[in-house]
Amino acid sequence: MVRERGEIVVLMDIDKFDKRPLVVSMVGLCGSGKSTLAKKLSRKLNASVFTIGHFRDDVYDKCSKGAEYPKQAQIGEVSNRDKQLIELRAWLGFWEMLLDKLCLGQNVIIDTSGLNKRLTNWLEDISWNVAKVIKVKLVCPRSVLGIRLRSRKQKQKGFFPYDFDGHEGFNKELSKHLREERANITVDTGRLDKEETYKKVMKDLKRYGV
Ligand SMILES: Nc1ncnc2c1ncn2[C@@H]1O[C@H](COP(=O)(O)OP(=O)(O)OP(=O)(O)O)[C@@H](O)[C@H]1O
Ligand SMILES: [Mg+2]
Numbered sequence: 001m002v003r004e005r006g007e008i009v010v011l012m013d014i015d016k017f018d019k020r021p022l023v024v025s026m027v028g029l030c031g032s033g034k035s036t037l038a039k040k041l042s043r044k045l046n047a048s049v050f051t052i053g054h055f056r057d058d059v060y061d062k063c064s065k066g067a068e069y070p071k072q073a074q075i076g077e078v079s080n081r082d083k084q085l086i087e088l089r090a091w092l093g094f095w096e097m098l099l100d101k102l103c104l105g106q107n108v109i110i111d112t113s114g115l116n117k118r119l120t121n122w123l124e125d126i127s128w129n130v131a132k133v134i135k136v137k138l139v140c141p142r143s144v145l146g147i148r149l150r151s152r153k154q155k156q157k158g159f160f161p162y163d164f165d166g167h168e169g170f171n172k173e174l175s176k177h178l179r180e181e182r183a184n185i186t187v188d189t190g191r192l193d194k195e196e197t198y199k200k201v202m203k204d205l206k207r208y209g210v
Contacts, residue, residue: 022047022107022210023098023131025123027114027181028138029174030167031148033189033197037138038111040198045210047107050098052116053158055090060159083161091118102131113170115177134208136201137183140190145171184208 024041026034038049062068063086070082078086101108112119114135127133149167156167164170185204187197 018209019105020130020132021102021105023102023110023123023126023133024108024205025110025114025119025133025135026112026138027135027178027183028189029113029140029142029145029171029178031145031152031171032138032140033194034111034113034138036194037136037197037201038109040194041201042109044202045107045109047109048101049109049111050094051111052090052094053112053156053160055094056086056160057158059086059089059093086159087161091116095122099126099130102126113174113178114183115174115181132208132210134185134205134210135181135183137178137181137186138189138197139178139186140188142171142175144190 022045024038024045024047026038028034035051041047042049059068063070063072063082068089070085072082098108098110108131110119114120114137123133123135146168149171162170164173185201187200189197192200
């Protein structure tokens, strides 16, 4: 490691470079097929799937039961400060558990929108020596996403700290950011069905030595 103007510049361990565990990070709007693909890939790559929503729900649950700070979190009464604290705690838990897997040399798949700034920065950090990071972006026309979301039998629930107007509101707000987000592999799930999507991603992953 070299320190430069107060910043730590990490050098690569070339000898260990190819032995890094794999992190496949999904990038995509709601309904684009991230969870569907993540599940299929997890079996093939023997990887655990990480979803930030599970961590949010876990922290929120503990807070509502008074088992963790901020203790007062109650449905419909969560202040903005508490929302932010829950969100920060959720990401801390997410990273800690994910890092544990990587330290054991295990592969991981991240099933989130991939548009969170903290996540992007952290993925860049670990890509030096800790993990081989591959971003898979799933694009899809918003009209198709809308149809998929409306036909969902089970509406997705759980604690969500942001004020978007449902999943479609989230997609509307973040579609610009999605266009700007770079990825190693991009698939249009509006054109390719689930099986074709999986096959294309597996084929492209081979190019990255997976
Ligand atoms: N490649 C695909 N082609 C067509 N339909 C798909 C494809 N992938 C997933 N789907 C369907 O689209 C719907 C949404 O898929 P999925 O739940 O995997 O999306 P998601 O990106 O995880 O959404 P969210 O962000 O809300 O969790 C499901 O009904 C799924 O069966
Ligand atoms: Mg999902």
